Amino acid sequence: MDPEKIDLMLRMLPDGVSRRDFLRTAAAGAAGAAGVLATPDGGRAQTPKKGGTLVYGMEGPSDILDPQATGCWLTYRVTFQMFEGLLAEDLTRADVAIPSVIPRLAESYTVAKDGLSRTFKLRKGVKFHDGTPFNAQAAVFSWERMYKKGAPHFYARANSYTSYVVEYITGAEAVDEYTLKLTFSKPYAEWERMTLQSWGEPMMVSPTQVKKTGNEKFADAPIGTGPFKFVENVPGDRIVLERFKEYWGPQPNVDKLVFRRLDDPAARVAALRTGEVDFILAPPPDEVEALGKEKFQVLQSNAPHIWYWHVNMKDDKFKDVRVRKALQMSVDKDRMCKELLRGTAKPAWSMISPATAAYDPNYKPYSYDPDKAKALLKDAGLANGFETTFWTSTSGSGQMIPVPMAEWIQRDLAKVGIRVKLETFDWITYLAKMFQGLRPGHGAYQLSWGMTSNFWIDIVARSTRQPDKGVNVGWYANPKVDNLLDTARAELDDKKRAAVYKQIDRIIMEEDASFFPICNDLNLVVLSPKVKGFVNPPEEWFQLWTPWVEA
Amino acid sequence: MPISTTLVVKTAMPQLRRSPSAFAQAARVFLRDRQAVLGLLIIAITAGAALAAPLISPYDPLTAEGAVRLAPVGTPGHVLGTDEQGRDILSRLIWGGRTSLMVGILPTVAAGIVALGLGLVAGQLGGVVDHVIMRVLDVFFAFPLVLLAIAIVGVIGPGMGNQMFALAVVLVPYSTRVVRTATLSIKSLEFVESARALGAGSGRLLGRHLLPNVLPPLLVYTSTLVGMMIVASAGLSFLGLGVQPPTPDWGVMVGNGRLVLYRAAHVATIPGIVIVIAALAFNFVGDGLREALDPRARR
Numbered sequence: 001m002d003p004e005k006i007d008l009m010l011r012m013l014p015d016g017v018s019r020r021d022f023l024r025t026a027a028a029g030a031a032g033a034a035g036v037l038a039t040p041d042g043g044r045a046q047t048p049k050k051g052g053t054l055v056y057g058m059e060g061p062s063d064i065l066d067p068q069a070t071g072c073w074l075t076y077r078v079t080f081q082m083f084e085g086l087l088a089e090d091l092t093r094a095d096v097a098i099p100s101v102i103p104r105l106a107e108s109y110t111v112a113k114d115g116l117s118r119t120f121k122l123r124k125g126v127k128f129h130d131g132t133p134f135n136a137q138a139a140v141f142s143w144e145r146m147y148k149k150g151a152p153h154f155y156a157r158a159n160s161y162t163s164y165v166v167e168y169i170t171g172a173e174a175v176d177e178y179t180l181k182l183t184f185s186k187p188y189a190e191w192e193r194m195t196l197q198s199w200g201e202p203m204m205v206s207p208t209q210v211k212k213t214g215n216e217k218f219a220d221a222p223i224g225t226g227p228f229k230f231v232e233n234v235p236g237d238r239i240v241l242e243r244f245k246e247y248w249g250p251q252p253n254v255d256k257l258v259f260r261r262l263d264d265p266a267a268r269v270a271a272l273r274t275g276e277v278d279f280i281l282a283p284p285p286d287e288v289e290a291l292g293k294e295k296f297q298v299l300q301s302n303a304p305h306i307w308y309w310h311v312n313m314k315d316d317k318f319k320d321v322r323v324r325k326a327l328q329m330s331v332d333k334d335r336m337c338k339e340l341l342r343g344t345a346k347p348a349w350s351m352i353s354p355a356t357a358a359y360d361p362n363y364k365p366y367s368y369d370p371d372k373a374k375a376l377l378k379d380a381g382l383a384n385g386f387e388t389t390f391w392t393s394t395s396g397s398g399q400m401i402p403v404p405m406a407e408w409i410q411r412d413l414a415k416v417g418i419r420v421k422l423e424t425f426d427w428i429t430y431l432a433k434m435f436q437g438l439r440p441g442h443g444a445y446q447l448s449w450g451m452t453s454n455f456w457i458d459i460v461a462r463s464t465r466q467p468d469k470g471v472n473v474g475w476y477a478n479p480k481v482d483n484l485l486d487t488a489r490a491e492l493d494d495k496k497r498a499a500v501y502k503q504i505d506r507i508i509m510e511e512d513a514s515f516f517p518i519c520n521d522l523n524l525v526v527l528s529p530k531v532k533g534f535v536n537p538p539e540e541w542f543q544l545w546t547p548w549v550e551a
Numbered sequence: 552m553p554i555s556t557t558l559v560v561k562t563a564m565p566q567l568r569r570s571p572s573a574f575a576q577a578a579r580v581f582l583r584d585r586q587a588v589l590g591l592l593i594i595a596i597t598a599g600a601a602l603a604a605p606l607i608s609p610y611d612p613l614t615a616e617g618a619v620r621l622a623p624v625g626t627p628g629h630v631l632g633t634d635e636q637g638r639d640i641l642s643r644l645i646w647g648g649r650t651s652l653m654v655g656i657l658p659t660v661a662a663g664i665v666a667l668g669l670g671l672v673a674g675q676l677g678g679v680v681d682h683v684i685m686r687v688l689d690v691f692f693a694f695p696l697v698l699l700a701i702a703i704v705g706v707i708g709p710g711m712g713n714q715m716f717a718l719a720v721v722l723v724p725y726s727t728r729v730v731r732t733a734t735l736s737i738k739s740l741e742f743v744e745s746a747r748a749l750g751a752g753s754g755r756l757l758g759r760h761l762l763p764n765v766l767p768p769l770l771v772y773t774s775t776l777v778g779m780m781i782v783a784s785a786g787l788s789f790l791g792l793g794v795q796p797p798t799p800d801w802g803v804m805v806g807n808g809r810l811v812l813y814r815a816a817h818v819a820t821i822p823g824i825v826i827v828i829a830a831l832a833f834n835f836v837g838d839g840l841r842e843a844l845d846p847r848a849r850r
Contacts, residue, residue, distance in 0.1 A: 266809045284810040286621070286635070339620055340636070394791040401810060404635055407797045411615055411636070423709065424791035 048533055052549040053256040057268045057277035060397055060427075061261055062239060065230065066219035068146050068158035071199035072397050073449075073540040078239055078259055081544050082129075083203035083224030086120050086139070086180075089196045089452065091537040092546055094301060098355050098452060099539050101192055105134060105204055105225065106180075115187025115492050122178040126248045128206035129229040136174030141207040143172035143182065145215070146200075153207075155215040161200030164459065165191070187490045189497050193453035198541065227252045227545045237261060252545035253533065263395065272296065272526060278549060279527040279534065284401065285342040288524065295529045299536035300344070303523035304353030304450035307345070307400055309390070309516040310460075310474035312438035312445075317388060322380040324513035326373040328366040331412045337519055340408050344524055345400070348517035351457055352505045353450030355538035357498035365509050373416045385417020388443035396427035398448040398540070400521055406446065409518065437467030438474055444516060445473045452539060454501040458485045461508060461515070476514045481507055580843040587839020593832035601648030610639035612646040612799045621815035634804065634818045635811050636797070644825055647799035650711065651829070654784040654793070654800070655777040658715045662722035663773045669723070670730025671757055671765065674738060685731070688724035696721050697786055704792040714793040718780055729772045733765045767844035774837030778830020785826075801826050 058077070063070040067079040080091075088104035090096075103109070106120040126134035144151040146158045147166035159166065168191075171183040184191075195202050206223035213221055222230050227249065228241040239259040243252050260277055262268040265284045269291070271277045283291060292298050311318050311327065318324055333347035349364045377385065392406045393399055403424055410420045420443070425433060438445050450456055459465060462485055463477035481504055488500040508514055525536045534547040581587050600607060609630075615637040619626075622633040631640040669688075673681040691699065703717035737743060743760050751759070785802015787793035794800040801822040808819025 264809075266812055269813070286811040286814045290813055394789065403791075403796050404807065404810070407636055410797065411613070422796050424795060425709065426790045426792070429705070429791075 046532055048253045048546075048548045049550055050253055050548070051255050052551075053258060054254045054279075054531070054544060054547060054549055055258040055260055055277045056544075057262040057271050057280040058259045059265070059268060059280070059282050060263055060395075061236060062233075062259065064219035065222045065233060065239070066158070066205070066215075067201035067203040067222075067224070068142070068205065069155060069161050069200075069215075069219070071161050071201070073198050074397055076198035076201060077541045078241070079201060079203070079222075079224075080226075080541050081228040081241055081257060082222060082226045082230060083201070083205070084226050085195055085201070085203045086122075087192055087195060089537075089539060091539055091541070091543045092535055094299070094535050094537050097302070097538065098357065099537050101196065105139070111492070115184070115189070115490070117181060117183045118191075119175070120180045120182075122180060123248065124178055126225050127246055128204075128208070128225050129223045129244055130206050130209055132206045132208040132223075134204060134225055135177050136180045137177075138207050139180045139204060140172045140174050141210070142204045143169070143180075143202070145205070145210065146202055147172070153210055153215065158200070158215070162202050163200065164194050164197070164455070165200060165202045187492060189489060189492050190453045190455035193451075194455055197451050197453060228257055231256075250545070253548035254544070257544055265401075269526075272528065275528065277528075278531050279525060281523070281525055282400065283524060283526050285340070285344045288342055288344060288526075291526050297527040297529065297531070297534075299525045299527065299534070300522035301536045301538045302354040303521065303538055303540050304355040304452050304456070305398060305448065305521040305523060305540065306348050306351065306353055306450045307398075307405070307446070307448040307518045307521060308348065308351065309444035309446050309518070310438065310472070310476075311514055311516055312440070312443055313475045313477070313514060314438070315388070315440050315443055317382070317386050318443055320380045321511075321513060322376045323382065324516075325366075326376040326380075326416065327413070327418065327516055328509075328513055329369040329373040329376075330416045330418060331409050331518065332368045333518060334368065336405070336408050336412075340404060341400070341519065343522075345519040345521045348520045349509070350505050351461070351508055351515050351517055352454065352501065353452070353456055354520050355450075355452050356454045356456075356501075357494060358454045358501035358505065360502065363505075365506075370412075370416050377417060382417070385419060387419045387421065389421045389423055389441060390444045390446070391423050391425065391430070391433060391438075391442060392446040393427050393430035394424050396430065396448075398521065399427070400448060402446065402448075405518070434471060434473050435468045447471070447473070448521070450540075454488070454498065457501060457504055457508075458489065461485075461504070474514065476508075476512070478507065478512060478514075577843040581839050584839040584842055586835045587842070590832040590835025590839065593828060594836065597648050597829055597832075598652060600645050601652055604646045604649060608642040608645045610642040612638060612643045613797050614638065621811060621818065623815070624817050624821075631821055632815070632817050635807060635815075638797075640804075640818065640821055643799040643804060644801070644822060647801045647804060647822070650794055650798060650800040651781050651784075651802065651826070654711070654715055654718065655781040655829070655833075658718035658722060658780055659726075659773045659776045661715075661719040662726050662776075663769055665719075665723050666726030666730050667762075667765070667769060670727045670769075671734055671761060673727070674731040674734025675753065675757055675761060681731075684727070688727055691721065691724040697783055700783065700787060701790065701792060704787060709792045709795070711794050711798070714784060714787050717787075718783060722776060722780075725776075726769060726772065730765055730769055733768045734761055737761055737764045767840065770844075771837045771841040774833050774840065777833040778826065781826055781829065801829075 058074060060074050062078050063072055063075040065079060067083045084104045086106040087101055089099035090102045091099055105123050105126060107123050109118055109120040111118050122136060128134060145153050145155050146162045147169045148154055168184045168186045168188050169182055170185050173181045175181050204225060209223040210218050227244055227247045229244040231240040231242050233239045241257040243255050262271055268280045269283055269287050272280050288298060311324055337345050337347050352359045392402045394403055406422050410422055413420050460471055461476055461481060463482050465472045466475050484500055484504045488497050491497040491500060527534055530550040532548055532550055619633050620635060620637040622629050624632045626632055629639050634640055669684055673684040699721045700717040703720055704713055707713045746756060746760055781802055784793050785806055788800060788803045789806040794803055804822035805819050811818050
């Protein structure tokens with residue numbers, strides 16, 4: 001490992017981890033490769049226990065279980081255990097800054113020099129849960145289901161969800177039984193990473209099952225190649241999976257996975273305390289310290305998670321860049337992370353997600369400076385401040401504790417004269433509002449997400465992705481940014497591409513101040529003391545084949 | 552949320568309204584009832600505190616300091632402690648009384664007025680009119696109360712005014728049933744029959760005989776709904792449909808406090824206790840009213 005990479009990782013690691021701790025974890029990781037697993041409790045090697053049930057208290061509902069036709073972190077936490085793509089992110093390691101891309105159903109692949117085709121050597125001896133062999137024909141079937149309008153098994157919903165993956169695909173061809181070739185109309189450098197995101201998951205589905213159930217009903221009896229297979233889905237209550245005994249790779253440790261829906265953070269913690277569930281995510285920040293003292297294991301990671309506001313570029317007040325810059329300096333993010341969020345998040349100053357190549361944890365274009373903010377407002381002719389409305393949700397995927405956070409921000413903004421009226425909505429209504437975009441008078445719309453691909457900034461900031469064609473809720477449009485996004489998309493060199501994305505972020509944050517990032521969630525996972533071998537990777541989901549449950 | 556609409560209608564004597572001492576009599580019965588007086592006292596104190604909030608509240612309910620988040624009960628300067636934002640809980644309770652009492656009382660009163668009209672007309676006219684009114688209201692009964700309120704606010708948009716409107720709408724069917732039942736039973740009593748025999752018209756019957764006798768059961772029923780509405784409005788606010796942050800409201804305070812329940816239980820439990828006490832007070836007053844307006848109890 002080169003020193004630069006180690007250094008980057010050290011900077012990415014959670015606060016309070018020393019270089020020595022890091023090296024110890026790295027050594028344990030190496031031991032893991034030798035067949036013993038690194039455990040969260042100090043890297044002590046333990047022998048996994050086989051069998052038993054692992055119960056996850058899930059913080060919201062999963063969408064339908066058809067990976068190609070769905071999208072959200074919660075869903076991916078389920079489908080990731082059942083389905084596999086050609087490539088995968090290695091989520092068995094927590095000691096990396098960015099999850100590495102590894103071959104999964106492909107053994108290897110090559111990219112043509114012009115970037116217009118990719119050829120995959122597929123893994124042999126892989127079977128779907130229904131016994132159907134996985135080969136190039138099966139792969140072509142899955143790809144055609146997503147991209148090929150007019151194919152008999154084409155599924156419009158899958159096409160729409162996977163659009164960021166399939167939009168430039170022009171062909172999927174079985175060269176021989178175990179060779180697949182995909183052709184593209186344009187070079188698309190972040191394609192690999194984009195196949196690994198939760199919004200439209202291009203994972204391989206059993207052609208036999210799709211033909212039997214039809215596209216829409218496939219979600220009720222989903223069949224993939226992953227280490228766990230589907231047992232039942234009781235919507236709103238639980239999803240049950242069990243170990244797939246004929247899995248091509250190493251067998252999972254537990255026999256059964258249960259995903260129990262527990263929306264309310266307080267109820268989730270209560271269920272963990274009573275032993276009803278084995279682990280939860282997103283505990284209320286104020287509970288974390290107590291949980292740690294009660295022997296629960298608390299793991300955190302630098303997930304690609306930004307909690308931020310889209311600022312309305314069409315609003316009378318926020319049209320003025322001075323007002324937007326004043327906004328950036330008006331919230332004491334350090335205090336908010338320390339006091340309200342109890343250290344479960346870090347202040348964010350950039351629209352580049354952590355766990356990506358372009359992320360720089362030391363980049364800090366602004367600092368908390370209410371006096372300077374007031375001066376900027378005065379320059380903009382708003383010496384007496386102004387009133388505006390911000391939108392947020394009452395809960396939702398990755399939203400942390402949106403209302404207390406928004407109230408905290410509201411109070412800080414009032415100090416410089418930005419008097420915010422908050423309007424809160426339940427999550428589903430809130431998402432619908434997103435596709436309408438912000439109206440004049442509405443200053444900002446809050447969201448909370450990110451990706452391990454820097455292409456994410458393309459999704460939130462490109463001018464062509466304004467509502468209702470995308471999630472550019474604040475109507476941001478800068479031709480310079482659009483051009484650079486084009487450059488980045490076609491740049492196949494990883495380092496150069498990261499530099500372009502960095503440049504884009506600098507324009508967004510410094511010239512335009514068009515987004516208002518608040519914090520990066522540290523993605524807390526709280527585990528019962530009897531759960532071992534759980535890895536909290538720098539990602540928004542996780543694999544459940546390495547954990548086991550002690551008796 | 553089930554609401555019992557089976558209410559024993561105890562009718563007042565016809566001379567109730569005419570007799571000059573009727574009110575005094577009722578007041579005497581009411582004042583003899585210690586529970587009722589206690590209830591009235593609690594309501595008076597709460598309402599008084601809410602009205603005098605700008606004068607007596609020790610802090611601004613919206614201003615907070617993160618440094619004193621979740622201060623426990625008895626902290627110097629913050630008698631009841633501070634909430635998850637570092638706001639003074641006592642101040643928020645005092646100010647929150649304004650919103651909570653308003654969302655508790657206004658919808659029930661508004662629903663009561665509408666119900667009075669609908670129930671009297673349905674009960675008195677009977678026949679097709681009765682059928683139409685009651686069958687339309689039956690449709691409302693098909694939905695759980697809070698769910699229906701959510702649907703209405705979902706359509707007309709969030710906010711405190713809309714929330715109160717929605718709560719009023721969902722209460723109308725329940726209150727109307729009470730009024731109609733009372734109207735039907737009073738209508739068949741001898742004094743109404745004799746008034747009609749003496750040539751009293753429909754208007755006179757309604758105004759002079761039915762209305763005064765239908766009011767007491769409605770009043771009693773309405774008083775029991777206030778506490779429930781405070782809780783229901785908390786539910787709506789929890790979904791982002793009601794009172795918007797950072798406006799203080801007892802129900803919202805409980806909702807926000809649940810996130811810190813283990814670490815700082817007082818944040819949720821204190822406003823919870825206040826809601827319970829306020830709801831009890833309204834119920835006590837309701838019970839007292841029933842006794843006071845019941846001619847049999849007076850003897």
